[in-house]
Amino acid sequence: MTMTPDRQKVDRDEVFLEYTKSICPVCKTVVDGEVNAKDNKVFLRKRCAEHGQFEALLYSDAEMYFDSLRFNKPGTIPLETQTEVKDGCPLDCGLCPEHKQHACLGIIEVNTNCNLDCPICFADSGHQPDGYSLTREQVALMLDTFVRSEGEPEVVMLSGGEPTIHPEILTFIAMAQDRGIRSVMLNTNGIRLARDARFVDELARLGPHIYLQFDGFELETHLAMRGRDLRADKERALEACERAGLHVTLVAAVEKGVNEHEAGAIVRFGVSHPAVMSVAFQPVTHSGRHAVFDPLERLTNADVIMLLAEQVPEWYRVSDFIPVPCCFPTCRSMSYAIADEDGIVPFTRLLDVERYLDYVSNRFFADVSVRGAFERMFSSSAAPGAESLLQACRSCGLDPSVFAEMLDDPWRKLFVVVIQDFQDPYTLNVRQLMKCCVEEITPDGRLIPFCAYNSVGYREQVREQLSGVRVAPVVPNARPLLPLLRTTPYGSKTAGNGSAARVDTRNVGRRLDVK
Numbered sequence: 001m002t003m004t005p006d007r008q009k010v011d012r013d014e015v016f017l018e019y020t021k022s023i024c025p026v027c028k029t030v031v032d033g034e035v036n037a038k039d040n041k042v043f044l045r046k047r048c049a050e051h052g053q054f055e056a057l058l059y060s061d062a063e064m065y066f067d068s069l070r071f072n073k074p075g076t077i078p079l080e081t082q083t084e085v086k087d088g089c090p091l092d093c094g095l096c097p098e099h100k101q102h103a104c105l106g107i108i109e110v111n112t113n114c115n116l117d118c119p120i121c122f123a124d125s126g127h128q129p130d131g132y133s134l135t136r137e138q139v140a141l142m143l144d145t146f147v148r149s150e151g152e153p154e155v156v157m158l159s160g161g162e163p164t165i166h167p168e169i170l171t172f173i174a175m176a177q178d179r180g181i182r183s184v185m186l187n188t189n190g191i192r193l194a195r196d197a198r199f200v201d202e203l204a205r206l207g208p209h210i211y212l213q214f215d216g217f218e219l220e221t222h223l224a225m226r227g228r229d230l231r232a233d234k235e236r237a238l239e240a241c242e243r244a245g246l247h248v249t250l251v252a253a254v255e256k257g258v259n260e261h262e263a264g265a266i267v268r269f270g271v272s273h274p275a276v277m278s279v280a281f282q283p284v285t286h287s288g289r290h291a292v293f294d295p296l297e298r299l300t301n302a303d304v305i306m307l308l309a310e311q312v313p314e315w316y317r318v319s320d321f322i323p324v325p326c327c328f329p330t331c332r333s334m335s336y337a338i339a340d341e342d343g344i345v346p347f348t349r350l351l352d353v354e355r356y357l358d359y360v361s362n363r364f365f366a367d368v369s370v371r372g373a374f375e376r377m378f379s380s381s382a383a384p385g386a387e388s389l390l391q392a393c394r395s396c397g398l399d400p401s402v403f404a405e406m407l408d409d410p411w412r413k414l415f416v417v418v419i420q421d422f423q424d425p426y427t428l429n430v431r432q433l434m435k436c437c438v439e440e441i442t443p444d445g446r447l448i449p450f451c452a453y454n455s456v457g458y459r460e461q462v463r464e465q466l467s468g469v470r471v472a473p474v475v476p477n478a479r480p481l482l483p484l485l486r487t488t489p490y491g492s493k494t495a496g497n498g499s500a501a502r503v504d505t506r507n508v509g510r511r512l513d514v515k
């Protein structure tokens, strides 16, 4: 006689991929996390003893996620770290000696004030009565910290708030250049560039790269993302840059249901505009101030890549976007192309980029010149321009004249698309964070990984220290948290009564005394 069990074992509906650490999005306490694949998507799940379970979408295509992991490569140790290892990641930023990568890109937020009050602003900036504006001495210390850590830093980005309204912004650009930093980027909404010709003339003298907020062409997009119709300002800012010979990256924040249908049009416009060398797409960072979102339905890098392949099929395929190996490869993907008035040809059609990247990524003893050249091209410090391309070709034994001749034609340019998905308090994964190569430089001499700065509590800590005004701990404006949330004076959300007692105060890190 056979026995029929009255209960059957069932299979899980997900594949367990890894154990990691994250934070509770409400109180920011460090919690265990697990990464799972389900329905060809990758999710992070975690549980806080006080606030319960949270789950967020990390990558909307599991196959692309797995494929990107082979681009991971050994990081480079910075010359100097600024903090000690004490409480573990992400409480010890930074950089602490456990960090796995040097800083390809350092960011200095020179102020909190802005001439806009965008409904989305991860910096929680705007027309605010408090906040801070850095002094020359503070910026000097920050630049010196960066130089001591990097030796010869590749790129520093001056950001804010709105950096162009800081009265000393031109001096800050010159100070960075005087320290031998190769590329200085100015992160701007473009309003001053559009309206102040004398300022643009001064910028032309210094030649920073302009990182221009540019979310799309439709009125609804501008109102949803920036609260104002800025289309005429963007047009005038770009005309001014073209006249002044300033190179521009268009930076598009992309939010689900708002402007994802404009991604292809932004690329087409960028290719056709003489001043534009690249487009950076950033799925909206759900830190600071932002619209209500669903953490399980958000946009990820995979979505943006697929949108471009759908919206510009004559130029792009999914395979034209290569995960960047200097940071964790799911953070950022890039595509290089040669552009002319007829359109573009991605590099992936001209040479076997993967073969070279595999070579630099997966070998311990890769030829230093090959490694250096390709790393610079496919890294967060990649400065748009033909120089790095030609150097990479030379190093790899390719005939650079092929590209040099192509780029010699005045109608042609090197055109780069970068897609970067910043982490938020829902998606923060220390495995990814520990290899971050984009650091916020703070006036007390720390280099804090950008996603930790925005998610863990460091931003609130630094603003409070610099302004002397108490800053409520920011909590994501996420649908599952709505019953807990109230609005801060800056428009972001905090939990309950915003009392600091609810937050694990270790989460703001410490630093070693700067000598």
Ligand code: SF4
Residues within 6 Å of the ligand: 088, 089, 090, 091, 092, 093, 094, 095, 096, 097, 098, 099, 100, 433, 434, 449, 452
């Ligand atoms: S993110 Fe990096 S610097 Fe910060 S605690 Fe982790 S390992 Fe250290």
Ligand code: SF4
Residues within 6 Å of the ligand: 114, 115, 116, 117, 118, 120, 121, 122, 123, 124, 125, 126, 160, 161, 162, 189, 213
């Ligand atoms: S997103 Fe930029 S332009 Fe908008 S308020 Fe924030 S700092 Fe200002």
Ligand code: SF4
Residues within 6 Å of the ligand: 327, 328, 331, 332, 420, 421, 422, 423, 432, 433, 435, 436, 437, 438, 449, 450, 451
């Ligand atoms: S800033 Fe965030 S998304 Fe970018 S490299 Fe660092 S961890 Fe990755």
